[in-house]
Amino acid sequence: MSSGILFELDNHVARVTLDRPKALNSIDPEMDSALFEAWTEINSNPDIWVAVLGATGEKAFCAGANVSGGTEGDGRRMALGGGLTGVGGPMLTLRKPLVAAVQGYAIGGGFELAMCADIIVAADNAQFGIPETKVGIIGEAGIMHRAIRQLPHHIAMALILTGERIDAQQAERYGLVNEVVPLEKLLETATSWAERIASASPLAVQAAKDAVLSRAGWPLDVALATRYEPIEAYANSADRLEGRAAFAEKRAAQWTGR
Structure with a gap:
């Protein structure tokens, strides 16, 4: 895999870890290409049954993106998040289940990447937000379309219109996340979800x-x-x-x- 992420495989579980903690794990072109490689490997490898997406550091899962529609090695456009979000290029459909382990800031493109998961486990310090209107930047609105589908209507609209954030406890109350745990239990809990999924056919x-x-x-x-x-x-x-x-x-x- 390219730099910007870590990729491991353990007993049918692939671990994809965003690894730019000094940049709050924001998505740059190199990370985008690395994520595309990771999702492609997960889709094509029959020995991978489930994936866990996490991030290094305590401050942020992913604080957004400084790339829109990156390119894969042969020059083809892809959507943000290695193709997973459908923003800025063709969407890549991940056929295997995906568990997201979210800590700290998950905002903008990082929030959207988390919402692409099938299961979300949040650390108790997690914060989710859509800052576009607050900072006066509105581009491709994928995150808004996902939020209005995954959150109660008025909660999603409040996030979209104010640019304010919700914490992990609110996210659990609104059904956005499956479980909230202490930060030190985040990876263990996400792994438990992955193993439970992997125990099924x-x-x-x-x-x-x-x-x-x-x-x-x-x-x-x-x-x-x-x-x-x-x-x-x-x-x-x-x-x-x-x-x-x-x-x-x-x-x-x-x-x-x-």
Whole structure:
């Protein structure tokens, strides 16, 4: 991987860590390219079943971005956050579940990157904000569209219109984060979430994520009538047979992701 992030793989869990603490882990072009490489590896490696996104230092998860629409090595444009946010370029869809471990400031593009996760664990010092209107900078409004979908309407509008922040406890109360823990427990708790996800059938988990998110904005009747290719493919997988056998034999399943 390029510099700007750390990348580790441990027992089917990929750890992606933003590593520019002196810059409050703000996203520069080098980090953007490194994140693109990380998400691409996670998507393509069948031995990776879940990812954890964290950051070094105590002050900030990510304080935003000083890049808009970076480029991957061959010159193609990508969206902010290595393609994950859909801001400034084509969106990269992460097929594996993503757990975000957020501490300190998660503002602007950093807040948006956190909202791309499926599970968010926040340290008790976390703060989430959309500062665009406060500083008089309005560009591509991806963060606002995500906030209005992930927060109660009036809470999201207050954040958008005032540029003020909410703390971790408020974020939990509004359903933005799954759990708030002391800073020293952040990585441990995020890892626990990842391990719980990884204990389930990885192909079933990926198929479920695809089905839910691909039809999240559609009417229920459309979602129910849709045929989902990953779910259909799972029917012929070794893991489906293993799940049935493990249930019949009253033992823990031994998943292979195949």
